[in-house]
Amino acid sequence: DAGITQSPRYKITETGRQVTLMCHQTWSHSYMFWYRQDLGHGLRLIYYSAAADITDKGEVPDGYVVSRSKTENFPLTLESATRSQTSVYFCASCRDSFTEAFFGQGTRLTVV
Amino acid sequence: AQKITQTQPGMFVQEKEAVTLDCTYDTSDPSYGLFWYKQPSSGEMIFLIYQGSYDQQNATEGRYSLNFQKARKSANLVISASQLGDSAMYFCAMRDFTGNQFYFGTGTSLTVIP
Numbered sequence: 001d002a003g004i005t006q007s008p009r010y011k012i013t014e015t016g017r018q019v020t021l022m023c024h025q026t027w028s029h030s031y032m033f034w035y036r037q038d039l040g041h042g043l044r045l046i047y048y049s050a051a052a053d054i055t056d057k058g059e060v061p062d063g064y065v066v067s068r069s070k071t072e073n074f075p076l077t078l079e080s081a082t083r084s085q086t087s088v089y090f091c092a093s094c095r096d097s098f099t100e101a102f103f104g105q106g107t108r109l110t111v112v
Numbered sequence: 113a114q115k116i117t118q119t120q121p122g123m124f125v126q127e128k129e130a131v132t133l134d135c136t137y138d139t140s141d142p143s144y145g146l147f148w149y150k151q152p153s154s155g156e157m158i159f160l161i162y163q164g165s166y167d168q169q170n171a172t173e174g175r176y177s178l179n180f181q182k183a184r185k186s187a188n189l190v191i192s193a194s195q196l197g198d199s200a201m202y203f204c205a206m207r208d209f210t211g212n213q214f215y216f217g218t219g220t221s222l223t224v225i226p
Contacts, residue, residue, distance in 0.1 A: 033214055042118075042203060042218035050212055058213060090157065097209045098164070100147055103157035 002026045006091050006104035013081050013111055021076045021107050023091030031094045032074040033058075033101060034066065036087040043090065049074055081111045116204050118217035125194045126225050132179070133189040133220045135204030143209040146187040148178065151201040151219070160202075163187060194224045 004025040013019045023032065030051050035043040045058030047066040055066050063085060065077045074093075078085055088108050092101040115138040125131035137146065148160040163171045163178045171178045179188040187206075191198055204217040 031212065035216070040218065042116075043205075043216040045213060045215065048213060088155070092157075092214070094214075097207065097212060098145060100159040100162055101214055102159070103149075106155050 004104045011109045019078045023074045025093040029093035029095050033092045034076045035090045083111050086111045116217035120220045122221045124223050130192045135187045137206045141208040145207045147205040148189045149203045199224045
């Protein structure tokens with residue numbers, strides 16, 4: 001299917017475990033982003049990528065790792081999950097600097 | 113540092129009336145873009161409208177228009193003839209064209225009353 005997809009949609013994990021959230025887009029968009037959405041905070045940027053093999057930190061990168069070996073994939077890894085990382089995570093992509101971002105459906109992550 | 117401020121956590125509007133959702137931004141970059149997104153209760157993020165910093169005219173998309181006041185650094189969203197389906201969270205966002213980061217505000221929850 002064309003578009004941007006995230007997997008899994010829902011995930012429950014235990015404190016201390018490593019977990020990876022997947023993001024795949026079929027448009028060959030250059031830019032990709034990871035956000036977390038929490039009540040009262042809106043969407044906060046975790047990491048972003050301008051192209052394959054280029055990533056940079058956003059506002060709240062601590063505890064997260066990203067990679068982008070292929071243009072279409074941008075996985076987000078929580079190295080050692082904490083309860084404060086319970087959130088809804090959104091992946092987004094956009095073609096260039098001047099266009100809107102398209103969002104995935106979101107992943108609801110619960111850390112217990 | 114860039115920043116987006118949405119000062120209205122919640123708004124109510126009567127069906128068929130117009131409503132303005134406020135957004136102010138802070139940037140020292142002369143080149144940037146402003147966006148509005150809608151997030152219904154189902155959770156997806158839906159792009160509504162875009163305004164470039166060099167655009168002379170306010171952007172419009174159907175019932176949505178963006179009231180862009182560059183000197184005041186405001187980018188308010190105006191929804192005309194509100195419908196029940198407009199009930200949702202609305203997020204203002206800014207993208208600077210050099211840093212490439214995409215910043216979002218905390219959102220405004222809009223409820224349309226029949």
